[in-house]
Every structure is written in structure tokens, then in C-alpha cells.
Amino acid sequence: MAHQIVATSVPRGLDGVSGYQTVLKSVGIPPRVFDRLKARSGYSHRYPHGDSRNPVVYLHRIEELAGSRWHVLGCIRDAGSDHTGRSNFLAHMLAIDTNEARGKPGGPAAAAMVRGCF
Known part of the structure; x- marks a missing residue:
């Protein structure tokens, strides 16, 4: 079975508080x-937030x-400023x-590269 989360900084997340947190997660x-x-899901900016030179990080770990x-896969990228002006x-x-x-042609990383996954 596959599960996913999406995390970013928001004024009010799933747990009802403000800041960096999970904003979407799979049921179960x-x-x-x-x-x-x-x-x-962490990210360190190499350049000021919003700078297009900040890299997109892809990861695959077992x-x-x-x-x-x-298989843990991820795509993490700069998202400019949050609602408070922070990175x-x-x-x-x-x-x-x-x-x-095992059932994915090309393996899990190939499945993640399907257009729209990341």
C-alpha cells in the first residue's frame, strides 16, 4: 500500500495551528x-527564499x-514566503x-516520476 503527505507552512493546518506542518495525509x-x-520533509534554502536558484530535492530511501x-520518496522545493513573510x-x-x-514497472522511483506525482 502507498501513503503520502504534503507539508508546508500555513495559517491553519490539520492540527489547527499555524506554521510548518502536514496539510494533507493519506487516510489510514x-x-x-x-x-x-x-x-x-525538511528543506534548507541555499539562497534567499523565492530565489529560482534554490534546488528541488528528490529523494528515494529504503x-x-x-x-x-x-520505499520513501520525496520532492521538496522552495515555496517563496509563507503567510508571515518567512521562508x-x-x-x-x-x-x-x-x-x-515489486509490481511497479521500473520500480518505485519510476512510479513517482509519472507526470503529476511530483
Whole structure:
């Protein structure tokens, strides 16, 4: 099964507070998978926020989570300024369990490169 989260800075997120947080998550995402995706969603700006030279970060890691092996994929990019004027970024993170990954032609990274995924 695959699960995903999207994280950025917002005035009011899923937990009802302001700031950088998860703004979208899959229904039924195991807590350990959620925590790992959230932990991997950070970004360090190399240039001032909003500068087009800031790189887009793509990642693919194989991790043991919730008693299973998961392919953790992500795309993290500069998102200019948030609602307070501070630097912001957008992280889209995806976790695909090994059983599902085996059925993807080209593997999990190829599945993530489908237009519109990241």
C-alpha cells in the first residue's frame, strides 16, 4: 500500500495551528510511516527564499517502518514566503511498501516520476 503527505507552512493546518506542518495525509497512514515521512520533509534554502536558484530535492530511501520495508520518496522545493513573510517550502512525500513496489514497472522511483506525482 502507498501513503503520502504534503507539508508546508500555513495559517491553519490539520492540527489547527499555524506554521510548518502536514496539510494533507493519506487516510489510514500508519503512525510510524507518517512520522518518518514528516521527519524526511525538511528543506534548507541555499539562497534567499523565492530565489529560482534554490534546488528541488528528490529523494528515494529504503527504510524499515512499522515492521515492513518501505520505499520513501520525496520532492521538496522552495515555496517563496509563507503567510508571515518567512521562508517556506513545499514537501510531497510518498511511502510505498515493498510488496506494492515489486509490481511497479521500473520500480518505485519510476512510479513517482509519472507526470503529476511530483
